[in-house]
Amino acid sequence: MAIQLYNTMTRRKEEFIPMEPGKVRMYVCGPTVYNYFHIGNARCFVVFDAIRRYLEYRGFSVEYIQNFTDVDDKIIRTANETGMSPLEVANRFIASYFEDADKLGVKRATAHPRVTENMNEIIKMIEELISKGHAYVVDGDVYYATETFQEYGKLSKQSIEDLQSGARIEVSEKKRNPLDFALWKAAKPGEIAWDSPWGKGRPGWHIECSAMSRKYLGVTFDIHAGGHDLIFPHHENEIAQSEGANEAPFARYWLHNGFVNIRNEKMSKSAGNFLTVRDLVNQYDPSVLRFFLLSAHYRNPLNFSEELLQQAEQGLQRIQTCYEKLTYWLDRATADDPDTVVVEGYRERFEEAMDDDFNTADAISVIFDLVRDANTKMDAEHPHRAFVEAYHSLLVTFMDVLGFPLAKKDVSLDEEIERLIAERNEARKKKDWTRADRIRDQLAEMGILLEDTPQGVRWKRK
């Protein structure tokens, strides 16, 4: 079956057909780097990373671009408050972005372009917009003339009239129309600035994504993604800029993630109701945070609560324990009896869930079904090799697609456990009971329970 995805542009699920067979070009709006990111911001990084991984699993080669907004008002404000330069602020929080995103299992993008490194492309695009009559210069600022773009409002499904009466638009005497937005902002005295045909200044926020997506992905590309609040004005403005300058369609599919809420309100820096990933990882394994973020469909709101994080922790532990049991049986399972090995359509069900607009919540339920089934089979009988291999491989594959590398993570820990068990067996052979007991205690501290069985020592997590 083909992948169906919900396209914000058409407000319906559509079959995903990339421009070029086997290849996906995807752009995700990245962070403004002036702070550590919170678990709400993290949702966007994690869900689109999972979507990318699934597309790769389905055989696409994915060109994935995520930008850094490394110059803007908030960065300049932080710089002024801390005595750092804006670039120092940006560099510091780009480094911390990578540290935290790496922990969450977010793969590096194909490229992470930065505004300050793409000034030429940005200025060139603004020049094109001016020459095509889509933009005008006022006192060193450049504005996009929204009424020149007939389809303005097509993504957010608002008419220009509705938009004009909207409250979220910056009012400025320099603009011809309140909906117009800045492509270039003249520098205030002492502010970081770049030379341009309109004098010293810096780009507005929206133009960077139009310029950088064109540079890396071309004028038309497959998927453009970001948080739900970016639909308007950010993405609407990107469309006006890109289609205005390129005279070609921009992104073909628009994907937007829902918010992480806390006590029924959007988690946000300005509301002060946020928890950074940097802090949360002191309490929870980063994979638990990732599991929590993928536990809902990416478009639905997701409530943040300690209970839900604990549930995620338990769920992940259940999967981990099953994986360890399956790994244990990999070398010990008896030879095949093909008649008794039935792997119940798990792969089909997993793919069906993910094909349906990347429903990670349903995909995770399929994993839990597999775990329950595998546990029952392992508890009931001495498992057969074909069964163990099939379930082990399915579990590793599904978790890998969602960004939880089971195998890689635990090999060293498993080896360490096996080594300690071997050492304890040695000690017991030598009747060194003190040493044997000490190792048993050490393993208990690591959360490992030993079970002496006729087949030898088995271990499991508490």
Ligand SMILES: Nc1ncnc2c1ncn2[C@@H]1O[C@H](COP(=O)(O)OP(=O)(O)OP(=O)(O)O)[C@@H](O)[C@H]1O
């Ligand atoms: N609670 C949230 N849930 C999901 N995504 C979010 C949430 N808050 C912000 N985002 C996304 O994170 C990105 C960065 O947003 P932004 O820097 O505006 O964060 P913020 O916390 O909303 O800050 P502020 O409230 O000060 O505007 C945006 O793409 C936005 O869609």
Ligand SMILES: [Zn+2]
């Ligand atoms: Zn953007």
